[in-house]
Amino acid sequence: MASIDKRSDGRYRARWREYPNGPQRTRTFARKRDAETLLADVQHRLLAGTYTPPEAGKITLAAYAEEWLRRRHWAASTAEGVERMLRLHILPELGWWPLPGLRRAHIEQWAAGLTLAPSTIRTLHRTLSSLLASAVEDERIPRNPASGARLPKVDGDDVVPMTAQEVQAVAGAMVEHIRTAVVVAAGTGLRQGELFGLTVDRVDCLRRELRVDR
Incomplete structure (x- = not known):
């Protein structure tokens, strides 16, 4: 997903994509080794999960x-x-x-x-x-x-x-799947371990009771 080509003016153009079929990014350098350094850095950040697309800034x-x-x-x-x-x-x-x-x-x-x-x-x-x-x-x-x-x-x-x-x-x-946990924690005072141990079979909606046993 990355390459370097030499332009007619003697400069070097680095090309890369963050993912297959993604937008092509380009930067031009006077020296080939600078283009190689850029692509190596992009590759490192993609693998590390720290890459940010230019438009995000x-x-x-x-x-x-x-x-x-x-x-x-x-x-x-x-x-x-x-x-x-x-x-x-x-x-x-x-x-x-x-x-x-x-x-x-x-x-x-x-x-x-x-x-x-x-x-x-x-x-x-x-x-x-x-x-x-x-x-x-x-x-x-x-x-x-x-x-x-x-x-x-x-x-x-x-x-x-x-x-x-x-x-x-x-x-x-909060993200949707933990909103209920926030409300339950605030309303009951359960500690984190007790909250995470709360399963469906420990909730009695008719009696409005929670069983905390782990």
Whole structure:
């Protein structure tokens, strides 16, 4: 899926495709070894899963967030809560960044500059991380830069239960197959291992009971 040809002007043109029948990419160099270096780098990033198509760099976080919100089928209250978090706290600082240029350090700097309770910052971070996880699924970026970001510590006195609207907003921001798990965890207080051990035969909808035994 890659080749180099010499043009009539003596320059070297590198050609490659990210996948069969995909769009052909080209770059021209004065030296053949520079073209070879480029193709080797492209091949390495394709194999490592870190390759980002050139056009991905043209979209900003704010533009992608608008697209992301349009594609979500949320209840009106959930959509309103997520949109408010983005508009008031996330996009004013980070919205101008091109998606591939956003790094974990930028997110940590943003979080550190927020004059909000640490628990609220973590709620905002979860929303941002869900947005960026969607960008990974859409192949706009190779990795989620919000993953593993260091956030302000939540002190014991600062732990405040999430409101029903906040739970809906967080659940709505998640990928579809884990939204129910978010709601169940918020409503029951189950720990992660208990939640993951919950199977259909341990749910009694008629009695409104869950059996937690593993």
